[in-house]
Amino acid sequence: MTTNPTSDLRRLNPRIVAVVLLIAFVIVIFNALSTGAYTIRLGELIRVLFQGPARDASGDSVAHAVFWNVRLPRVTLAIVVGASLAVAGVVMQGIFRNPLAEPATVGVSGGAAVGAVIAITLGLSRITLGVQVFAFIGGTLATAVVYGLSRVDGKTDIVTLILTGIAINALSGALIGLAVFVADDDQIRTVTFWSLGSLGLATWRAVAMVLPLAIIGIAMSTRFSRTLDLMSLGDRPAEHVGVPVERVRLQTIAIIGLLASSAVAATGIIAFVGLIVPHILRLAMGPKHRDLLWSSALLGAIVTLLADLAARTLLSPAELPLGVLTALIGAPFFLWLLRKMRTGESTWS
Amino acid sequence: MTSIIKCENVSVIRTKKQILHDITLEATTGELVAILGPNGAGKSTLLGVLAGDLIPETGTVYYGGKNSSEFSQSDLAKIRAVLPQRVTISFPYSVEEIVEMGRGPRLADGDEGLVESAMRRLEITDMRKRLYRTLSVGEQARVSMARILAQDTQLMLLDEPTAVLDIGQQEKLMGIIRTLVDEGRTVISVFHDLNVAMSFADRVVLLQNGKQLGSGKPRETLTASTLSAIYEHEIEVIGVNDDTGPVVIPVQKKTSPRPER
Numbered sequence: 001m002t003t004n005p006t007s008d009l010r011r012l013n014p015r016i017v018a019v020v021l022l023i024a025f026v027i028v029i030f031n032a033l034s035t036g037a038y039t040i041r042l043g044e045l046i047r048v049l050f051q052g053p054a055r056d057a058s059g060d061s062v063a064h065a066v067f068w069n070v071r072l073p074r075v076t077l078a079i080v081v082g083a084s085l086a087v088a089g090v091v092m093q094g095i096f097r098n099p100l101a102e103p104a105t106v107g108v109s110g111g112a113a114v115g116a117v118i119a120i121t122l123g124l125s126r127i128t129l130g131v132q133v134f135a136f137i138g139g140t141l142a143t144a145v146v147y148g149l150s151r152v153d154g155k156t157d158i159v160t161l162i163l164t165g166i167a168i169n170a171l172s173g174a175l176i177g178l179a180v181f182v183a184d185d186d187q188i189r190t191v192t193f194w195s196l197g198s199l200g201l202a203t204w205r206a207v208a209m210v211l212p213l214a215i216i217g218i219a220m221s222t223r224f225s226r227t228l229d230l231m232s233l234g235d236r237p238a239e240h241v242g243v244p245v246e247r248v249r250l251q252t253i254a255i256i257g258l259l260a261s262s263a264v265a266a267t268g269i270i271a272f273v274g275l276i277v278p279h280i281l282r283l284a285m286g287p288k289h290r291d292l293l294w295s296s297a298l299l300g301a302i303v304t305l306l307a308d309l310a311a312r313t314l315l316s317p318a319e320l321p322l323g324v325l326t327a328l329i330g331a332p333f334f335l336w337l338l339r340k341m342r343t344g345e346s347t348w349s
Numbered sequence: 350m351t352s353i354i355k356c357e358n359v360s361v362i363r364t365k366k367q368i369l370h371d372i373t374l375e376a377t378t379g380e381l382v383a384i385l386g387p388n389g390a391g392k393s394t395l396l397g398v399l400a401g402d403l404i405p406e407t408g409t410v411y412y413g414g415k416n417s418s419e420f421s422q423s424d425l426a427k428i429r430a431v432l433p434q435r436v437t438i439s440f441p442y443s444v445e446e447i448v449e450m451g452r453g454p455r456l457a458d459g460d461e462g463l464v465e466s467a468m469r470r471l472e473i474t475d476m477r478k479r480l481y482r483t484l485s486v487g488e489q490a491r492v493s494m495a496r497i498l499a500q501d502t503q504l505m506l507l508d509e510p511t512a513v514l515d516i517g518q519q520e521k522l523m524g525i526i527r528t529l530v531d532e533g534r535t536v537i538s539v540f541h542d543l544n545v546a547m548s549f550a551d552r553v554v555l556l557q558n559g560k561q562l563g564s565g566k567p568r569e570t571l572t573a574s575t576l577s578a579i580y581e582h583e584i585e586v587i588g589v590n591d592d593t594g595p596v597v598i599p600v601q602k603k604t605s606p607r608p609e610r
Contacts, residue, residue: 007478009443097439230450232439236402241500242426242453287440 086300089274107168111142140257197323272330359408451499
C-alpha cells in the first residue's frame with residue numbers, strides 16, 4: 001500500500017473568508033444606502049443615521065426621509081432575503097445531495113409565489129401574515145413534492161430533479177396566470193410582482209414580517225451543519241452512523257420552506273442566489289456545512305444587495321425587476337454547472 | 350465468549366419473492382464470520398437484516414441478547430458499523446473529513462484520537478488532506494474502512510470489503526481486519542472470494558437461494574462437493590500446506606460446449 005503524500009485541497013482559511021466577506025458586506029451596505037435616485041453622501045449618511053428615525057427638524061429632511069423610509073428598509077430587506085435564499089440553497093443542496101438544487105429552479109419559490117398569489121386573490125393580504133402563511137404552505141408543499149418525486153433508490157437524480165422543477169414552475173406559472181385572470185387591477189400589480197421579484201415594495205412592515213422567520217430559519221439550519229455533512233455519505237451510510245434520516249429530512253424541508261417562502265412572500269421570486277452563492281463558497285473553502293452556512297448567509301446578502309443596486313441604477317430612473325436581473329446572471333451559470341456535471345468534468349462541487 | 354449478534358429464524362419477502370428462508374446465525378466476540386454464496390443468494394439482504402436496515406417478515410435480531418426493536422438509530426450506531434459495497438460522496442470532502450464522519454452527528458472529546466488511530470491502521474494518514482474523489486478505488490476502499498473503524502463499534506458488518514482491491518491490498522486489508530478480530534471485535538462479512546474466506550474466516554455461512562446450506566469452520570465446510578453444488582460449477586479444493594489453507598479453484602473443462610439458448 002503506497003500512498004501519495006500530496007494534498008489537493010485548495011481551500012481558503014474560513015477566518016480569511018469571514019474577514020473578506022465582512023469588509024465587502026460593510027462597503028456594499030454603505031454603497032447601497034447612499035446610491036440611488038437621490039444620492040446621500042457618506043458624511044450625510046452617518047449624520048442621519050445617528051439622528052435616529054425621528055423626524056429631523058433642523059437639517060436636510062429629504063436625506064433623512066430617503067434614508068429612513070426608503071433606503072434602510074430596502075437594504076435591510078435585501079440582506080434578510082439574500083441570506084435566507086442562500087441558506088435555503090445550502091440546506092437544500094445538502095439533503096438533495098446535489099449542487100443544482102435551489103429554491104427557485106426546483107419550484108419551491110414558485111410554490112410559495114402561488115400560495116402568496118392565492119392569498120392576495122382571496123383578499124387575505126389584509127390579515128396579518130395571511131400572505132406569508134399561504135406562501136409558506138405553498139413553498140413547503142412544493143419542496144416535499146420535488147423531494148418525493150426526484151428521489152430514486154435514496155439518490156436524487158439530476159434529470160428528474162430538473163424536470164420536476166420545470167413541471168412545478170409551469171404549474172405555478174399557470175396558477176399565477178389564472179389568479180391574474182380573476183384578479184382586479186390593483187391585485188394584478190401585486191401578482192405580477194411575485195413572479196418577477198423586486199425589492200421595490202420594501203417597507204419596515206415587510207422587514208418586520210420576514211426578519212423573525214429568517215432568524216429562526218437560519219438559526220435552526222446551523223443545528224444541522226454536522227448532519228448535512230453526514231448526509232453526503234448517502235441515506236443508508238448516514239443512518240449507519242446514527243443520523244435519523246427521515247426525521248432530518250422532514251425538519252430540513254420545513255426549514256427550506258420557512259426560509260424560501262418568507263423570502264418569496266416579501267419580495268417575489270428572486271432566482272439563483274441560492275445556487276450561485278453556496279457554489280462559490282464551496283469552491284473557496286470546501287464543503288463543510290459549519291462554514292458554508294454562515295458564509296452563505298453573508299455572501300447571499302452581499303449578492304442580493306449588489307443585484308438590487310444594479311437593478312435600480314443601471315436603467316435609472318427606471319428600475320429593473322430584481323428577479324429578472326438575478327435570472328439573467330444565474331441562468332447561464334446554472335447551464336454551465338449542469339454542463340460541467342453532465343460531462344463528468346466534475347461530478348459534484 | 351459473549352453473543353454479540355444473533356438472528357433467529359429470519360425470513361425476508363420482497364415483492365412476493367422470498368429472499369431469505371428461516372436463517373439463524375450467531376456471532377460472538379473475537380469472531381470473523383464470512384457469508385458466502387452465489388449472486389442473488391441473499392447475502393447482502395442478510396447483512397441488511399443484521400444491520401437493522403431491513404425488518405424481516407418473520408424472525409428476530411438480537412444485539413447482545415436484546416431485541417433489535419429496542420434500539421434507536423443512534424443506539425445502533427454505537428453497536429455496529431456497516432461498510433457498504435460502494436459509497437459515493439456527493440461533495441468534495443477530504444479523506445480526514447470522511448473518516449471523521451464515522452464519529453456520527455455529535456463530536457465528543459476523544460473522537461480525534463479514534464480518527465487518528467483509524468487512519469494510522471489503514472495507512473492513510475499521509476493522504477488526509479487529499480480529496481476523496483481523486484483517490485483510486487483501492488484507496489477509497491481503505492478510507493471507507495477507516496471510517497467504519499473510527500465508529501469504534503464492537504460489531505462490524507462488511508459487504509465485500511475486498512471486492513475492488515488487488516491481491517496485495519486485499520491481503521493487507523484482510524490482515525488488518527483479522528487483527529481487529531483477534532483483539533476481540535466481531536466481524537460479519539460478505540465475500541465473493543472463497544479463498545479470502547478460507548484463509549481468514551473463523552466460520553463460514555453458505556447461502557443459496559436464500560437458504561442456509563451449511564455453516565462451520567471454513568476447512569470443514571468449504572468442500573469440493575458442497576461448493577460445486579452451490580455454485581453449479583465443478584470446483585476443486587486443493588491443499589497447499591498446513592500454514593496456507595486449501596485453495597479453491599474452478600475446474601476448467603477442456604471442451605466446454607456452448608450453453609444452449
